[in-house]
Amino acid sequence: MMNLYESGLFFDEMLDGNQPKPHYQSFYHKLHAFSKEQLDEKYQQAQSSFLRQGITFTVYGAQGGTERTMPFDFVPIIIPYEQWKVIEAGMKQRVKALNYFLHDVYHEQSIIEDGLIPRQLIENNPYYYKEMLGVQVPIDNHIFLAGIDLVRDENGIYYVLEDNLRNPSGMSYVFQNRYVMKEVYPEFFSKHTIQSLDKQMAFMKKALLAHRPRCMKPDVEPKAVLLTAGMYNSAYYDHVFLAQQLNIQLVEGHDLVVHENKVFMKTIYGLEQIDIIYRRIDDDFLDPAVFREDSLLGVPHIMAAYEAGNIAILNAVGNGVADDKAMYAYVPDMIRYYLKEEPILNNVKTYHLNDSSQQAWALEHIRELVIKNVSASGGYDMLIGPHASEEEIAKFKEKILDNPYQYIAQPTIKLSRAPAFQDGRFYPCHVDLRVYVMKGEDIYVLPGGLSRVALKEGSLVVNSSQGGGAKDTWILKEESQHAKPSSRCTILDGKI
Structure with missing residues (x-):
């Protein structure tokens, strides 16, 4: 196998100098068994697999067509169990506090009255919807699915970079990355005991169905659908995949109608009442009778059904006030205020x-x-x-x-790096991690999440729309850890 590189001044996920860290040793030795020709062949096989399955995203405004396959890199991000435990606890804490905040700003507004957050920062926020004031959402939960982005600095310390609480995308890629890895690189899995993704869709379905509308009879199974903007949406593959895996109908706005403050789906057998909508369209397009009049994507009068308690809309309307980048700076204060706890994961310093x-x-x-x-x-x-x-x-x-x-x-954080194999060679690329948190009656954290990689050499931008790609993310099981985490990634006072 070709040589990799020296980790240098950056924190490297896999290397310490030019040697693998303890939790990467088994993978590193397997890698050495492949020739350059074999790696090239496997790389092409992986890209073909994504193309065959139609795993694409859209780059708006791109020349020469907008549809792209998600660039995939086979060197996984491997996270030891002890580190993941802290990340998982930090994710649950953060989502819990953000949900309390959303409930508060649309009801009591105690965090404003107590002077922790300036009133104008909330009321001038374009994603703060007066229409949501006083609306009782099912199980008082505004966040069904969160996508929280983590980065590591040059010392290997994790920081939360961003909270995505409106319509976080990309979960389908987590599952497809794992599928392609197992199909194309089965050799890597023989000596690793990795937390499985197999039951995660069952957890997501349970969280989804927990949001039964308050006017619904308790002995009836709720009927859920996924509302998409259609096949030209940048995340349409994500919508199709999730609807299939959750075993719910994929619908567009014109498939639904509101009658007497209840939502119905048009079927060949007539109208069928819908109880829960996992919507993947933005607030502004949801109801042309309330928000944008020119929207052809939403359902007229759906907000009236929502306010009447006859339909659950997930994620809740108005979540954007909590994942605004200006509000991000206050999340540690929210954790202290609502939970009376110190944040487990730190924010990046924000001005x-x-x-x-x-x-x-x-x-x-x-x-x-x-x-x-x-x-x-x-x-x-x-x-x-x-x-x-x-x-x-x-x-x-x-x-x-x-x-x-x-x-x-x-x-500017010196983002951690990891090896990538593209164009027949290994080189270091900056990475981040989007962790998915599902909330119903309980909170579930998807083990791993989407590791995004800036495949353009030297770039700090990991977004797929800006030339980024993805890696599989492995969370080692507790019993599989024969070595302690590298000393350069220590856990201090409950923080990584």
Whole structure:
């Protein structure tokens, strides 16, 4: 096998210097059994598998067609059990606090009254919907599915980078990455005892069905559907996969109708009442009678049925106020306020650019910072200071001065790296991890999640729409750990 590389100044998931870390040794030795030709062949086989199954995403505005197969890299991210236990606990804590926050801002508003979060930050937020004030959502749960993004710095410490609480996508890729790994690289699994994904869809289905509307009879099994924007949506493959795995109908807005504040699905046998909608369209398009009049994707008057307690909509309407990048800075305070606990996982230091002193400091140090639009996602409207041109910096300074509420700044983290094999060679790429948390009566954390990789050499942007790809994520079972985690990834005071 070809040589890899020296880990250098970055924290490397697999290597310490040029040697594998203890939990990667078995994988590393298996890797050495392959020739370059065998690896090239397997790489092509893996890409073909994704293409055959139609595993694609859409890049809006791309030249030469928008449909792309998800780039896949076969070197997995392996996380020892002890580290994962802390991540899992941190995920549950965070989602619990964020759900309390969402319930609070649409009901009692005690966190505002007590002065922990500025009122204008919530009320001026474009994703804070007055229509949700006082609405009782099933089991008081606003977050059915969260996708929380983690990064590691040069010391191997995990930080939460972002909370995705509206319509987090990508869960289907977690399962397909594992499927392709087992199909193309079965040799890697022979000596690893990895937490299985097999029962996770059963947990998701249980969490889904827990959201029975409050007006529903207790002895009736709820009927659920997945509402999609249709085949031209960037995450359509995700929608199809989840509907199939959850064994629920995939519907579009025109398949549903509201009658007497109840929602019905059109079938060849007539109208069938629906109780739970796992919707994968944005709030603005959900109900043309309440939100955007020009929406052809939603269902007229569905909000009236929602407010009447005859339908559950998951995730709840108005969740965007909690995953806004400006609100992110307050999540540790939410954990302390609602749960009376210290955060298990830290945030990245965040500067609010509407604060004049923080803004002045950030503009002076803009070359060391990452500037983000609080409403944007997918790596758009973002400046990475160390890599930006004078022209780009001038443009962003102007944007910040024109609309300071719209931007935050964060230090540039030396994101951890892992080996990738592309174009016949190994090279280091920056990675992050999206962890999926499902909440019903209980909270389930999908073991592993979606490891995203910036396949463009030197890039810090892992989003698939910006040239990123994905890796399989292995969580080792407790009994399979014959070695302690590397000393460079220690657990201190309950934090990683």
